[in-house]
Amino acid sequence: MTATDPGLRRSPGISYQELLDTDSHPVPEVLRLESPKYLGSADVNSERFYKREWHELEKERLWSRVWQMACREEHIPNPGDYIVYDICNKSYIVMRTSTGHIKSYVNACLHRGRQLKHFDGRCSEIRCAFHGFAWTNEGNLKEIPAGWDFEHVNPNEFNLPEVKVGTWAGFVFINPDAKAESLESFLGEIINQFERWDLGNRYVAAHVAKKLKCNWKIAQEAFSEAYHVNATHPQILKYLGDTNSQVDIWDNFSRVITPGGTPSPLLKYTVHEIDIMRAMLDTRVDEEVAMQIPEGKTAREMGAAAARERWRPLAGDMVDEWSDAEYLDAIDYTVFPNLHPWGAFNRIVYRFRPLGDNHKESLMECFFLSPFNGERPAPAAMQVLDFHEPWSSAEVLASLGKVFDQDVYNMERVQIGCETSVKPGVTLANYQESKIRWFHMLLDQWLGV
Numbered sequence: 076m077t078a079t080d081p082g083l084r085r086s087p088g089i090s091y092q093e094l095l096d097t098d099s100h101p102v103p104e105v106l107r108l109e110s111p112k113y114l115g116s117a118d119v120n121s122e123r124f125y126k127r128e129w130h131e132l133e134k135e136r137l138w139s140r141v142w143q144m145a146c147r148e149e150h151i152p153n154p155g156d157y158i159v160y161d162i163c164n165k166s167y168i169v170m171r172t173s174t175g176h177i178k179s180y181v182n183a184c185l186h187r188g189r190q191l192k193h194f195d196g197r198c199s200e201i202r203c204a205f206h207g208f209a210w211t212n213e214g215n216l217k218e219i220p221a222g223w224d225f226e227h228v229n230p231n232e233f234n235l236p237e238v239k240v241g242t243w244a245g246f247v248f249i250n251p252d253a254k255a256e257s258l259e260s261f262l263g264e265i266i267n268q269f270e271r272w273d274l275g276n277r278y279v280a281a282h283v284a285k286k287l288k289c290n291w292k293i294a295q296e297a298f299s300e301a302y303h304v305n306a307t308h309p310q311i312l313k314y315l316g317d318t319n320s321q322v323d324i325w326d327n328f329s330r331v332i333t334p335g336g337t338p339s340p341l342l343k344y345t346v347h348e349i350d351i352m353r354a355m356l357d358t359r360v361d362e363e364v365a366m367q368i369p370e371g372k373t374a375r376e377m378g379a380a381a382a383r384e385r386w387r388p389l390a391g392d393m394v395d396e397w398s399d400a401e402y403l404d405a406i407d408y409t410v411f412p413n414l415h416p417w418g419a420f421n422r423i424v425y426r427f428r429p430l431g432d433n434h435k436e437s438l439m440e441c442f443f444l445s446p447f448n449g450e451r452p453a454p455a456a457m458q459v460l461d462f463h464e465p466w467s468s469a470e471v472l473a474s475l476g477k478v479f480d481q482d483v484y485n486m487e488r489v490q491i492g493c494e495t496s497v498k499p500g501v502t503l504a505n506y507q508e509s510k511i512r513w514f515h516m517l518l519d520q521w522l523g524v
């Protein structure tokens with residue numbers, strides 16, 4: 076590569092790695108990794124966002140074969156606990172068996188096909204509500220009412236069909252493809268990269284889902300780059316190094332790290348440290364900023380110090396080992412195809428999927444994974460926001476809700492625009508939007524297109 080190669084161009088201003096050099100604490104190796112990939116500049120066709128054929132291909136070749144997060148382990152802590160995981164027109168039961176293992180079954184009765192479970196719960200057996208065929212929680216046939224009429228059924232061949240299950244970082248994944256590679260092999264290096272942050276040792280403190288009138292990929296892409304911040308979230312530019320984000324691409328996962336407590340390079344004026352802090356604390360112009368910045372200190376360092384003290388009661392003196400970056404930066408990982416666990420201490424995890432079997436509607440979920448002291452608290456119940464209900468109506472999300480609403484404001488318009496456009500594809504930034512290109516390249520491979 077030469078210096079003029081498009082894949083090497085970067086925003087003016089301090090790079091993410093240079094910013095890490097200023098950290099008041101040692102920076103972990105995982106943040107020092109750099110894996111940029113220039114994946115070409117060709118437009119990505121827009122049909123994938125609105126054509127039913129694409130959705131059908133995704134059902135056949137993606138969702139039926141890929142590892143996908145179904146729930147957290149804590150959603151099914153006790154024997155007999157189960158959740159129903161729906162993806163497009165398919166439904167699966169994820170069950171904690173009597174031995175404490177997790178199994179997943181195709182959610183359909185072997186008699187005449189009724190869906191066996193249609194809400195989450197706890198059971199001592201899996202009994203179909205139609206005619207009463209029953210299976211143990213281990214999936215073995217337990218009873219056929221009036222069994223004399225089913226002499227032709229071999230009980231040994233009438234156990235519930237299972238799908239593959241794997242766990243990582245407290246997440247339970249399923250894969251309907253019996254021939255799929257193991258979850259560990261699929262996830263690869265991300266397992267090591269998250270070791271330090273130990274998401275398994277967190278609990279679901281908040282869980283909010285929102286119905287959206289756009290394809291699931293359009294919704295996901297609104298959270299896959301920081302380039303949109305200047306137009307969509309201008310109120311946070313003073314403390315967000317949007318175009319200085321670092322983008323890293325690996326195999327089945329990628330990340331965008333957007334630094335906090337540092338101003339956007341797009342601002343054409345000097346932003347004073349106190350103004351960075353004012354923006355970080357969402358302080359009105361006629362109010363005093365609650366946190367002062369001593370001589371020689373930066374808003375970034377002060378913001379991290381405050382976050383460190385907020386975490387201390389839960390994490391103890393461990394908090395002194397963590398860098399400013401881990402408190403302030405948006406370390407947004409994506410595991411193909413639809414899971415976004417944030418690294419470090421931001422608590423955020425997103426999941427995106429089609430809403431039911433509709434390719435022009437989607438469900439976006441936001442989880443907060445929080446640390447806890449002593450006994451694990453019960454996971455928060457999912458709050459579902461309908462199409463017309465704003466994210467900001469979910470109080471638990473605090474100021475994040477307002478930011479999400481700004482993102483939603485674009486999504487439906489992107490859906491309509493892509494369908495309307497006479498231009499057959501979307502044009503992506505070479506670096507800042509390379510995570511989106513990575514996703515589509517992988518998707519194309521899965522779909523064989």
Ligand code: FES
Pocket residue numbers: 184185186187188189203204205206207208
């Ligand atoms: S369909 Fe389930 S028992 Fe008949």
Ligand SMILES: [Fe+2]
Pocket residue numbers: 297298303307308478482
């Ligand atoms: Fe956004």
